[in-house]
Structures are given as structure tokens and as C-alpha cells.
Amino acid sequence: MPRGLAALSASVVAAIYTAGYLRTQPVDLSLASSEPTAVSLVTSLPTATAVAAQQPTPVVIARSVATATPSAAATSSAAVAAGFKDGTYSGQGTSRRGNVWVDVTIQNGRIGSVTITRSTLQYPVRDIAGLPAQTVSRQSSQVDIVSGATYSSQAFRAAVSQALSKATA
Amino acid sequence: MLEFATVAMDTLVHVNIVSERPRHQVEPHVDCALRWFGAVEQVCSRFDPSSEVMQLCRRVGEPVHVSTALVQLVDFALALARLSEGAFDPTLGVELEQRGYATDYRTLRPSTSGIALRDVSFRDVAVDRRTETITLRQPLVLDLNSVAKGLAIDLAVRELRAFDNLSIEAGGDLFARGRNANGKRWRVGIQDPRGDGVLARTLAISEAAVCTSGAYERGAHVLDGRTHQPVAGLASVTVVAPTALAADGFSTTALALGVRRGRELLHHQGLQGVLVTTEGEVVECP
Numbered sequence: 001m002p003r004g005l006a007a008l009s010a011s012v013v014a015a016i017y018t019a020g021y022l023r024t025q026p027v028d029l030s031l032a033s034s035e036p037t038a039v040s041l042v043t044s045l046p047t048a049t050a051v052a053a054q055q056p057t058p059v060v061i062a063r064s065v066a067t068a069t070p071s072a073a074a075t076s077s078a079a080v081a082a083g084f085k086d087g088t089y090s091g092q093g094t095s096r097r098g099n100v101w102v103d104v105t106i107q108n109g110r111i112g113s114v115t116i117t118r119s120t121l122q123y124p125v126r127d128i129a130g131l132p133a134q135t136v137s138r139q140s141s142q143v144d145i146v147s148g149a150t151y152s153s154q155a156f157r158a159a160v161s162q163a164l165s166k167a168t169a
Numbered sequence: 170m171l172e173f174a175t176v177a178m179d180t181l182v183h184v185n186i187v188s189e190r191p192r193h194q195v196e197p198h199v200d201c202a203l204r205w206f207g208a209v210e211q212v213c214s215r216f217d218p219s220s221e222v223m224q225l226c227r228r229v230g231e232p233v234h235v236s237t238a239l240v241q242l243v244d245f246a247l248a249l250a251r252l253s254e255g256a257f258d259p260t261l262g263v264e265l266e267q268r269g270y271a272t273d274y275r276t277l278r279p280s281t282s283g284i285a286l287r288d289v290s291f292r293d294v295a296v297d298r299r300t301e302t303i304t305l306r307q308p309l310v311l312d313l314n315s316v317a318k319g320l321a322i323d324l325a326v327r328e329l330r331a332f333d334n335l336s337i338e339a340g341g342d343l344f345a346r347g348r349n350a351n352g353k354r355w356r357v358g359i360q361d362p363r364g365d366g367v368l369a370r371t372l373a374i375s376e377a378a379v380c381t382s383g384a385y386e387r388g389a390h391v392l393d394g395r396t397h398q399p400v401a402g403l404a405s406v407t408v409v410a411p412t413a414l415a416a417d418g419f420s421t422t423a424l425a426l427g428v429r430r431g432r433e434l435l436h437h438q439g440l441q442g443v444l445v446t447t448e449g450e451v452v453e454c455p
Binding site for chain 2: 001004006009012013016017144146147156
């Protein structure tokens, strides 16, 4: 059984969650009627809050080429609410394991989707995005998740950043 | 099984939810949960000059009122430092900057504090939980990377409490609850530091976090606070704990302590661990 600080860690998480939750989510967030609410742990630092509003996160990545609809947002160039211009931007990332190319779609000034268009990475694509084709094989594979000091997203991350730099240019 | 992914905290985050609900019903909750990663970054990022911690680091010698999140997290990190007698030390941010660990992943540009390197330690930080203030006795940069990702995972898990069966993984650190898509406990492979796709061990877990710290992917980004040198002897440490915060913090702390004292620490805390030495030996705890 965990003891000492390890056991205390749960109360640390609870205190932080409650502080953030109470400040930002005054109404009950039930499963039936939920609209995602902005979460902020900081209230006393206005500059930090302002920057947070510009951040691209959270970014829900499109899980497959099929669900991504680059054309949907590509024509719009109106909203720059989060600091990005609407449209679809490509980016490339390189690591010692290979290259990856992505299309990042900005909708309403935020990242709407990120699609991997091509990859020469040597590790399975499931490590960089949960693509449906890999889902099937994963369910029958030996493990569900891998824990490691992995940095496998390095090339992917670089590709997204490169695309985002075009979106802010 | 419904799968979601995002980019946060310099890594990819994957959420898997085993549920009969349609994706469009689940997605808003996942979206909400993933926002905690951004919220934690806003507090803890060493690479963002406007983060709360970097604003704190610009005020030396006075008690600074900070958020509950920052006071709790720094307090936890200092407790780890005391437990390890300084092997784990969250005050070595400037040293990490000077060793090149100072790139903002959102821009891929260098981001340094401009604070000069001094001989600092965790003893230069005082936390008052009652008044929620932190006092820095010397100019320093708090590096909370070893605990921030774990905390964000825990907060996201808590946000998804309506779901009985899920896993959240961020850059090799994870929490799993309930059962996997096959109705069994989640099977977690521990990556062997020596090779891609090779597993050192496989664990079956539920309602537990698994975090791995190692020097084999990001380079020597973990320093032994006692020597200020990159950790040696251990290639990786994996810890199973009730929270990702604990698993994350204790894996880094054990890595800094080395194999013998690291294992002792985990044993003393009642934690399960897998330590892999640079020689490739796998040492388990208990």
C-alpha cells in the first residue's frame, strides 16, 4: 500500500482540482448537459490568463484522414480569435527516426484538426496518432499502452509547429 | 473503444474510453478534461515567460501569493527534494536552460529566463500553505516538469469521473481505470531503454498510474541535485502509484537517487517500481 508522500498525492490533486473547478465551473457539469468550460487555475495573474486565451491548446487531433475535412475551413480567413488565421497549413517535422508531414486546419482561430498526410517514421503510426486501422491491431496486441521516456512525438510536434508558424505569419 | 489525441506539454496526449456512448456525446467531456493540460501549463511552464511560475521567479525575497495549484505543486516537489536529500531538486531550472533544455515546443524557439546561474537548492524556496505564498530566497527558476505532466493527467482523469473504463497517456506517462476494450485490466508495457518496441516488463493495472523517467530519449535532462551532474547508473525508472503526480515525481526522484537508494525510496513509500540500469539489468520493487 502506498504510504507517506505517495499516499498524500491524492489529496494534492483533489485540492488543485477543487480550486480550479470551483473558480471556473459554478454550475453542475452533468454528463447529460455538458458544454466544455474553460478551466483556469490562475486568477490573480491577468497576463497569464490573456496568454492562455491565445494558446492553441486544447487540440483534438483528427484521428484519421477520413474524418479530417481540410476544405471546410480552408476558404475562411475571418476569425483570428486565438491568434491563428483560418485555413489549412502544412508542416514537416524531422527526427532521427524519420519524417512526418501534417496538415493543420485552423477554424475560428483555433486548431480544428491535425492530419498526418505522410510519415516515414520507423515506429508504428499508432504511437503518434490513434489511427483507426491501428486500433484493430492494438486491441489484439500484447499491451494497451506503453510507458516510457518516449519522445516519439518529436517529429510530429515539429511538423505541427511549422504549420502553425505559417498560420501566424 | 473511443480514442482521442491532442498535443500538450511538449508531447502527445492520448485518451481511450471504453464506452457504449456515441463519440459525439463523449467528446465534449474529453475536450473539457484535456483543458486541464493547458491550465497546468499556464501555471507551470518554464518555457512561457507569462506562466505563473515564471512570474513568481521574477520576484525574489518576498512572499508571493500564488494559486492553490502552484503552492500545492511546489510543496509536493519540495517534499520530494527533502525525502531524497536533494537528489531531486526542482530549483535547477537555470542549469537546465544552460544545458540547452530551453526550447518552447509551441514555437521551437529558445526560451530562457535571463536569470543568472547561481548555487541554489530547494532550501532557497519557502512555501506557506496557509497563506498560499511562496518565497524565493535567491534568484532561481523552478523546474516543475517532473510533476506537472503527472498532475495534468490526474486532473483530466478526475474530470472524466463519469467514465468507468479509460486510460490517459501523455508522453509515456499514464493513468488507467477500470477495464480495457477486452474487459481485462489495462496491459501496460514498459519500454526497454535499449530498444524501440522492446518491452522490459508488462504490467496489468487498474485504477493506477504508471510513469517512466529516463535519460534515454530526451538526453540528460534529469540532474542529480547533489552533484549537479546528469544522472548516471540508471537508464530508466518506472513507478506504479495511485496518482500520476506521485508516479511522475517518484520516478524522477528514484532516477536521481540511483538504483540502490532509488529502490529503497520506492519500497519505503509502498510503491511498485521497475528500475533498468544502464547495463540493462532490470531491478524490481518490491
